[in-house]
Amino acid sequence: MSTAYALAAVTAVLRGQLMAYLRATGASSAVGGVTVSAGPPDRVTVGNQEGNQVNLFLNRVTRNPSWANLGPPPRDAAGDDVAAPPLGVDLHYVASVYGHDPLTSEILLGHLLAMLHETPVLTRTAIRRSLAPDPPDPTLPAPVADSRLAEQFEQLRIATTNSPGGEETFRLWSAFSAPYRTSVFFDVSVVLIDPVRGAREPLPVRAVTAGTVDVAGPEVDQVRADGPTGTPVTAGATLVVTGRNLSGRDTRIRIGAASASPASATAGELRVPLAAFDRPVPAGISGLVVTHAVDLGDPPSPRPALSSDAVPVTYRPLITVASGDVVVDSTRTVDGVPLRTGAVTVTVDPRVGATQQVTLSLTGGTGTVLPAPAGNGVAPGADSTDRIRFGFRDLPAGTYLARLRVDGVDSPLTADPSGRYTGPSVVL
Numbered sequence: 001m002s003t004a005y006a007l008a009a010v011t012a013v014l015r016g017q018l019m020a021y022l023r024a025t026g027a028s029s030a031v032g033g034v035t036v037s038a039g040p041p042d043r044v045t046v047g048n049q050e051g052n053q054v055n056l057f058l059n060r061v062t063r064n065p066s067w068a069n070l071g072p073p074p075r076d077a078a079g080d081d082v083a084a085p086p087l088g089v090d091l092h093y094v095a096s097v098y099g100h101d102p103l104t105s106e107i108l109l110g111h112l113l114a115m116l117h118e119t120p121v122l123t124r125t126a127i128r129r130s131l132a133p134d135p136p137d138p139t140l141p142a143p144v145a146d147s148r149l150a151e152q153f154e155q156l157r158i159a160t161t162n163s164p165g166g167e168e169t170f171r172l173w174s175a176f177s178a179p180y181r182t183s184v185f186f187d188v189s190v191v192l193i194d195p196v197r198g199a200r201e202p203l204p205v206r207a208v209t210a211g212t213v214d215v216a217g218p219e220v221d222q223v224r225a226d227g228p229t230g231t232p233v234t235a236g237a238t239l240v241v242t243g244r245n246l247s248g249r250d251t252r253i254r255i256g257a258a259s260a261s262p263a264s265a266t267a268g269e270l271r272v273p274l275a276a277f278d279r280p281v282p283a284g285i286s287g288l289v290v291t292h293a294v295d296l297g298d299p300p301s302p303r304p305a306l307s308s309d310a311v312p313v314t315y316r317p318l319i320t321v322a323s324g325d326v327v328v329d330s331t332r333t334v335d336g337v338p339l340r341t342g343a344v345t346v347t348v349d350p351r352v353g354a355t356q357q358v359t360l361s362l363t364g365g366t367g368t369v370l371p372a373p374a375g376n377g378v379a380p381g382a383d384s385t386d387r388i389r390f391g392f393r394d395l396p397a398g399t400y401l402a403r404l405r406v407d408g409v410d411s412p413l414t415a416d417p418s419g420r421y422t423g424p425s426v427v428l
């Protein structure tokens with residue numbers, strides 16, 4: 001792709017193309033010689049000293065919409081760039097004509113329009129010829145000639161555009177601080193500039209091998225806790241995973257960052273205790289996937305290559321509240337109702353992380369939701385806790401059912417044989 005000198009190279013190519021066209025058509029000799037310049041219009045000599053001249057001015061540069069929408073560069077697991085996309089820009093030119101004698105500017109304007117019409121694409125051959133003229137052009141800097149403009153894989157297209165309206169033209173030439181001359185507006189698209197900071201070059205491929213892989217990967221239909229229908233997934237539970245093609249080489253069950261090998265495996269069912277995972281599984285809703293290993297690489301080694309779709313698992317926290325965990329600091333009576341102020345400490349399994357969303361719901365004659373303290377009360381230097389202290393103020397005395405909500409999932413309540421909820425309870 002092109003270097004950052006490509007913008008100057010495009011202008012140099014346009015100037016060279018126009019000079020060659022004026023000579024080939026005889027327009028240059030017909031008007032007694034003509035100069036093709038590239039620069040701001042205010043630097044062109046006008047008035048009595050005005051010569052026959054065509055001036056090319058790069059008025060604006062804009063991002064090319066197609067290349068701008070490619071998205072961010074791909075990155076590896078460490079966050080480093082693995083590819084360096086080029087910068088794609090469109091160039092917007094203003095070409096103005098000047099003539100010493102009557103009709104000269106119109107002659108030059110006609111040939112300028114004809115050249116733009118006959119050259120819709122700047123071919124690679126034309127670019128190379130313009131950047132390496134014979135005889136050499138002493139005004140062409142060497143880095144511009146070596147800009148690799150001809151090697152970019154997008155061809156340069158020229159499109160003449162309509163001139164802006166009278167008011168816009170007045171503002172444009174007022175900004176130039178130059179006398180108005182007849183002008184042509186055209187665009188060149190697209191110039192690709194290769195970034196100086198390229199991506200890390202990958203190591204060369206030593207060898208290419210081919211093999212076959214059974215693509216009949218695992219399919220998970222349902223995840224439940226072992227036990228009667230409706231048994232919640234809580235600490236100490238055994239997960240039962242049902243589906244198809246579940247048993248395979250080095251079968252692993254993954255929940256978030258935690259993984260475990262099944263205690264028993266068949267094609268239609270896997271069983272794994274939550275205690276078997278290599279790291280604690282947090283309470284809340286997580287995705288469960290089943291993976292199988294496939295021999296990959298040289299020499300071949302088993303790698304987790306086949307994976308099921310993720311299936312949600314609702315892992316409910318278990319809580320206990322001992323009588324000593326409820327502390328009443330003060331009591332006041334309003335309309336004959338004693339109101340308690342204090343704190344309740346809840347023991348939870350599994351442990352709760354500092355960034356999880358936690359609340360405690362107390363349901364009784366009245367109800368309230370108590371927010372957890374900052375960081376869920378996790379001690380400095382620790383990443384989790386199994387005890388959370390909730391403060392309450394002016395709660396009516398009585399017995400409340402307690403439910404801890406962790407990342408949107410409530411702890412279960414216990415019930416007696418009649419179905420009446422009995423706990424966990426908090427007595428104020």
